[in-house]
Amino acid sequence: MADNSNSPHVLIIGAGLAGLALAQSLRARNYTFQVFDRDVSEDNRSQGWCITLHGDLLDSFARYFPSDMPDLNMVDHLYGTGIETSSAVYHASRNLLKELVRFGTKLGNRQIRANRGKLRSWLMSNISVQWDKQFVRYEEDASGVTAYFQDGSQFRGDIIVGADGIHSGVRAQLVPEIQPGFLPMGVICGELEAPKEQYERWMQLGTSWVSAFSADLRVTYLVSSITEDGKKAKLYWLFGWQDEDALKEEFWTTKASREEMHQFVLSQLPKLHPQIAEPFEATPVEGMVLPPLRLCDMLPAVLPAGRVSLIGDAAHSMTPFRGQGGNVAMADGMSLARLLNEKGANQSLSDVLRLYEEEMRPQAMAAVLESRGGAYEANAQTTTTKAS
Template identity: 35%
Template sequence: MTSKKPHILIVGAGLGGLTLAQGLRRNGISYEIFERDDGPDARRQGWAIGLHSVLEELQTGVPDDLPSVVSNVNHLQPLKLPPQFVMHVSGSRLGVTGGPDTFVLRASRQRLRKWLSTNTSITYGKQAVRIEETKDAVTVQFQDGSSASGDLMVGADGINSRVREYLLACDNEKTLKTHPFAVVVGETTVSGAEFERQLVLAHSAYLAVSDDRTLSIFVGLDKVSEDGKTGSYYWFFMIPDEDTDKPDHWTKHASQAERLERVSQCAKAFDDRFTEILKLTPAEGVRTDAFSFRDAEIDEQELVSSSRVTLLGDAAHPMAPFRGEGGVHTIRDGLNLAACIAKTCNGGYPTINEAMKRYQQEMITRGSEAVRQSRGQIRRDRQENEPWMVWGHPARPTPEESLKLEDCS
């Protein structure tokens, strides 16, 4: 490759791809972003996301024309409450609350994506189907018959990454491992006293685990209405089940009402405080897709030899959300890769090949460790003295508080 600044193809306009784009833009490096969706609102983009150790780097790693990330993406706005995650386990209330010593942010994914899209151009409707490398370039072919060429290509195309399949020469179904849980997902909105009771359990999100450590309920606040009176919530109910991958499993065909009824029966193992959100969810608020948690550890030695193609985020190290780490690692990947490419342009690395190698080694090592740690968080055989980790911090005893909405505005 020549010493000129490279042109970067980014496949995927999620949080990682957009972070990379902003890092490149800050350094005057050209790029194109291709997204398979037909538009920014073509499908649901996920729920609120926890950010912590990467916040300062994120703000300094993007161009100056982006406003403050903290003041623009906080999912609790307009409520004046700190982010808080609480784990209700074995009668204990363990949590992490944002403050001077635990600087964390729970971001509205929609707001964060909009923030990261500032002054960028995204080409929608581009589903990658084939990748070709030559001595001088890499080309991606799209389903619509078009193509694009550049010096480097980055697969930021999520858990079902087409670019990963190319680099591993292996179908995603063989790479991804499904956690042995049947998962039911619901969404609902609450207001008034019901909203206050949820905020008392935790401002941002909480996890309740049954006494026998078999059943789990995760409940998250996605966003708050502009008047601060209503909260939009989502929940996961997790039931141990080794057969979730089977084509005839009940999660593949059960109706919304059937899913909610199954959850209601299992929920009898919990205190009523933790199941109120389930009772407030109508059947039409239950998702019907066969939702599951999947992850993967990629060995660098398994990758097809390539000096022009790499991965980031869920395309590289998909992980379950049990520690709230996936978003942090995705954004860190984008920032690190942008910095490596910029360092090459400034003479810090002798070649772009060396920069890619350095980035990939660190990213795979860090990402694989995060995948393993996430698995360990939800193990049924975990010891009583093992710390629960949330947002990069050990969960500590967190006293319950009284709370009124009118005092939070």
């Protein structure tokens, strides 16, 4: 391992996918860093959904992460079940169920469909996160930067990286004018546990995730885990509908009760093919996820020069419909660590951060725009294998 004892000390705000990918890549290069998160512990928040880790990201993990990482296959949402991952997009109006595209390892796509909670735990391997540390502000001067936290503590570093998600406090101080914008689509999320005879029927359409378009609806359900004895599966879903009112700050879901959300979803199900509608119909009122997800996105901005930068959703955010947000977030973390390592000896920290941002911006911009399109178009998917 390289001796990077004179390397910059990196303060990472946020132990999500981006922050932890950065931390692992720094650990691999023997850099010193600290990771802070406002959560009180690793599992105090549901990480309900799954994300698809695409082939190029898997290559980057192999290249940039330390060699002592545990087996990544264990994060697969179907690990140990012997079921191969397959996902599909359908046109699913009341009387028509037509497969449009299909993906999955069964079709030769190199990917892992990761249970998000397990992925986060994997990314935390051999990293000690400082929990219950809510970032409040930073102060930057010629020799370094200090991060201040809600509990009164403060930490000094050479750079601060805001990996604190879509509502980033680091971004709010760095570029207060940059904020995510709402998109004209309402979304309600739900979770349920289903017995074998139900989940097996639903998985006939796709073992990992099933997405469907019908009239103004765009719905997705996914299997996030199956119990070891196979008797039950946990599912997560997103129920989306086109709605100009969703552009408003005070869209009705913002203050809706679980009962109101449940009623709304049930009232829309007749627009869907009954086979697709089943998991939504089977979800009890308590399964409605709060706080409600608001569909929004944000293009990456040019950041002021200095000792502070952003990665992941803090820098750019996108709709979940192309399955790219988490992949891009982790790629950001790895790029930043790579550039610190490659350029840090000869260039100022501010220059290295600028190089990272110049590399990140065009890639993130393309992903944000593609993901926006993916909310409304069935075929707007990357790495697809067309169904015959």
